[in-house]
Amino acid sequence: MPAPAGHPHMGRGPMSLGMMRSFRLERFGAPLCEVVEPVPVPQGTEVLVRVSACGLCHSDLHFVDGHFDLGQGRRLELSHVGPPRVLGHEIVGEVVAAGPQAAGVPVGARRLVYPWIGCGTCRMCRSGLDNYCSRSRSLGVRMDGGFSTHVLVPHPRYLVDFSGIPEHVACTCACSGLTAYSALRKVSLAVSDDSLLLIGAGGVGLACVYLAHLLLRADPVVADIDPAKRAAAQAAGASLAVDPGEEGIARRLLERTEGGFAAVIDFVGTQSTAEFGMSLLRRGGRLVSVGLVGGSVEVALPLLAVRTIMLQGSYVGSLDELKELIDVLRTRGAYPLPITPRPLDEANAALDDLRAGRVVGRTVLVP
Known part of the structure; x- marks a missing residue:
C-alpha cells in the first residue's frame, strides 16, 4: 500500500523505520535495562518523534522506586507506572513519521513534547487540564517516555514549537x-x-x-x-x-x-x-x-x-501554560539554568547522581 501524502513512512512494515534503543525499567528498585527493538509505526493520530534530548526529573526516582512516601509508614504504590516502562518526560526531538489522522506537524519539525496527557474525554481534559485527568496517559509514567531514541506521542496537539530556545533548556520546560x-x-x-x-x-x-x-x-x-x-x-x-x-x-x-x-x-x-x-x-x-x-x-x-x-x-501544569512559558522565554530570553548533558548510555549513573544530591540544575540525556 502506498504511503498517504505527507506521511512518507506510512504503509511500510514495522522494520522500515529501523531500530530504537531505550533504557527501560523492568522491575521496581532495579537499574534500567538497555533494550533494542523495532521503531513503532504511528497509527491514527500518533506522531513518532526522534528524541534529541530528555531531562531527568526527581519524580523519575519515585517511579524507579515504585512508590511515594506518604509519611507515618504509609506509601502510595505506583503500580500504574508499569513496569516494564521507559521513563522520561522532558522530551524534545524531531518528527519523523505520523499516523494517517495526524495533521498540522510536518515531518522534520522540531518540537517540545507536552507529556501530561489525559484521556481526552473527561471534564478536566475538555477544560484543557490534562494534567488533572484521573485516567492519565502521561509519557514516561503510563506510556513509554523519552529515555530512548524515539517516542510515540498520541496526538500532534501535544507538540509545541520551541523555536528560538536552546533545546536543552526547552526540554526541561516540559516539567521543571x-x-x-x-x-x-x-x-x-x-x-x-x-x-x-x-x-x-x-x-x-x-x-x-x-x-x-x-x-x-x-x-x-x-x-x-x-x-x-x-x-x-x-x-x-x-x-x-x-x-x-x-x-x-x-x-x-x-x-x-x-x-x-x-x-x-x-x-x-x-x-x-x-x-x-x-x-x-x-x-x-x-x-x-x-x-x-x-x-x-x-x-x-x-x-x-x-x-x-x-x-x-500544584502538579506540573497545563498545555496552555507550557505554551505561555515558551512564549515568555522566546520573548524575554531563555533562563540560564545550569544544565549537564549526558549520553543516554549513562542513564543509570545520572539517576544515581540525582538521588545522591550531586546535581545542580538539571541533567539532560542525549541519545
Whole structure:
C-alpha cells in the first residue's frame, strides 16, 4: 500500500523505520535495562518523534522506586507506572513519521513534547487540564517516555514549537519549567519584592528563581540545605539564600519580612520543609506544595482560620501554560539554568547522581 501524502513512512512494515534503543525499567528498585527493538509505526493520530534530548526529573526516582512516601509508614504504590516502562518526560526531538489522522506537524519539525496527557474525554481534559485527568496517559509514567531514541506521542496537539530556545533548556520546560511557572501563577497576585520564599533550589526551584524575576519582578528568598545549591540560587538572582537548618533563621526571616512571607512555594515536600514554610507565612499567606519527596504534617485547624492562611497543591501544569512559558522565554530570553548533558548510555549513573544530591540544575540525556 502506498504511503498517504505527507506521511512518507506510512504503509511500510514495522522494520522500515529501523531500530530504537531505550533504557527501560523492568522491575521496581532495579537499574534500567538497555533494550533494542523495532521503531513503532504511528497509527491514527500518533506522531513518532526522534528524541534529541530528555531531562531527568526527581519524580523519575519515585517511579524507579515504585512508590511515594506518604509519611507515618504509609506509601502510595505506583503500580500504574508499569513496569516494564521507559521513563522520561522532558522530551524534545524531531518528527519523523505520523499516523494517517495526524495533521498540522510536518515531518522534520522540531518540537517540545507536552507529556501530561489525559484521556481526552473527561471534564478536566475538555477544560484543557490534562494534567488533572484521573485516567492519565502521561509519557514516561503510563506510556513509554523519552529515555530512548524515539517516542510515540498520541496526538500532534501535544507538540509545541520551541523555536528560538536552546533545546536543552526547552526540554526541561516540559516539567521543571512548567511546574515552576504554574506554581508562580498561583501566587502571583500576592507577591511583591522579596515576599516570596522558595524552599529547595534543585532544577525546579532554580527555574522558579529565574521566572519569578521575569514574571513578577521579584527576587525571592531561597532556602536549601546544600551550600552549592544556595550559591546557584544567588547566582540566579535570589535576594537571599539561607540554610533552613541554621539556628534562629526563622526568626530572622520573620523580622526581615515584617511578619512573614506572602507566599511560600515548597519544591521539596517533606514534613520539615512544609512546617518551615507554614511557620513563615504572614496572615493571609499561601503555601503551595509542589515537591514529592514525601512525608506528612499535622495542621492545627483553628490556626488556618485565625491566620487565614491557604495550603494548596500544584502538579506540573497545563498545555496552555507550557505554551505561555515558551512564549515568555522566546520573548524575554531563555533562563540560564545550569544544565549537564549526558549520553543516554549513562542513564543509570545520572539517576544515581540525582538521588545522591550531586546535581545542580538539571541533567539532560542525549541519545
